[in-house]
Amino acid sequence: xxxxxxxxxxxxxxxxxxxxxxxxxxxxxxxxxxxxxxxxxxxxxxxxxxxxxxxxxxxxxxxxxxxxxxxxxxxxxxxxxxxxxxxxxxxxxxxxxxxxxxxxxxxxxxxxxxxxxxxxxxxxxxxxxxxxxxxxxxxxxxxxxxxxxxxxxxxxxxxxxxxxxxxxxxxxxxxxxxxxxxxxxxxxxx
Amino acid sequence: xxxxxxxxxxxxxxxxxxxxxxxxxxxxxxxxxxxxxxxxxxxxxxxxxxxxxxxxxxxxxxxxxxxxxxxxxxxxxxxxxxxxxxxxxxxxxxxxxxxxxxxxxxxxxxxxxxxxxxxxxxx
Numbered sequence: 001x002x003x004x005x006x007x008x009x010x011x012x013x014x015x016x017x018x019x020x021x022x023x024x025x026x027x028x029x030x031x032x033x034x035x036x037x038x039x040x041x042x043x044x045x046x047x048x049x050x051x052x053x054x055x056x057x058x059x060x061x062x063x064x065x066x067x068x069x070x071x072x073x074x075x076x077x078x079x080x081x082x083x084x085x086x087x088x089x090x091x092x093x094x095x096x097x098x099x100x101x102x103x104x105x106x107x108x109x110x111x112x113x114x115x116x117x118x119x120x121x122x123x124x125x126x127x128x129x130x131x132x133x134x135x136x137x138x139x140x141x142x143x144x145x146x147x148x149x150x151x152x153x154x155x156x157x158x159x160x161x162x163x164x165x166x167x168x169x170x171x172x173x174x175x176x177x178x179x180x181x182x183x184x185x186x187x188x189x190x
Numbered sequence: 191x192x193x194x195x196x197x198x199x200x201x202x203x204x205x206x207x208x209x210x211x212x213x214x215x216x217x218x219x220x221x222x223x224x225x226x227x228x229x230x231x232x233x234x235x236x237x238x239x240x241x242x243x244x245x246x247x248x249x250x251x252x253x254x255x256x257x258x259x260x261x262x263x264x265x266x267x268x269x270x271x272x273x274x275x276x277x278x279x280x281x282x283x284x285x286x287x288x289x290x291x292x293x294x295x296x297x298x299x300x301x302x303x304x305x306x307x308x309x310x311x312x313x
Contacts, residue, residue, distance in 0.1 A: 034256065034259065041263065041267040045267055046284055048284050058208075062205045069201065070194070073191070177228045181224050184220035188220040189220060
């Protein structure tokens, strides 16, 4: 198959697709860093937020951390299978990763429904504004990762474009890292 | 699989930390362990150590830029007064939040009312 020059050329020695993912992650560091840094500064300046943060469900957050860590493991196993040129196995592990994302979102939707029902909405208080913004932005990234995995899966299954498994894996692990920081900030620091 | 088990072990520690009720321990088990977990994921799952150094430099640069932003803004956000300024809105938001909690009015009393004034914009 004829590939565009930009796809095959690599000045850095890193395959172009993977390099693009690293650039995406570099920009995401600033995006999430800005949100989490702002949250942290406000949290330290507003001791009264502790009366709000006690209402977040630590167990739901911990379970979701477990789910994301496990889905990251599936992404690693998918990458290993892709390295071994076993597209079917890689696609299967990608599917498990997507399922992990789905479980994460389902737990989140129950959590948010309960919180909104209790009266804690986006505009209730600045703590809740940060809570919904940070977790919502993260949730959108989870959805984006799931969609990309579903898009690449048919080709992967046919042993085509297997390098994409590693690329989406790198992205997924980053989404996992963001949650690793969100969890203590929103659920443990009471 | 071993790395995954270690990460789950660290998760258990970070959840268990606050039960001791010691603030310093909670800070370490929550944020110290978050840093360790992030390092483990970056190294063993993302294999950043096997990638070209360019990537590490790129990501570290972004983290430093983020740190610069936070460091530069933090005195204005975290402090509510200085030599020639006072953040009246932020002080009022703190007072309102504390008063509502003390009165046992819960989040409903504080919600809505606090929101438009909570942002410490007036310096």
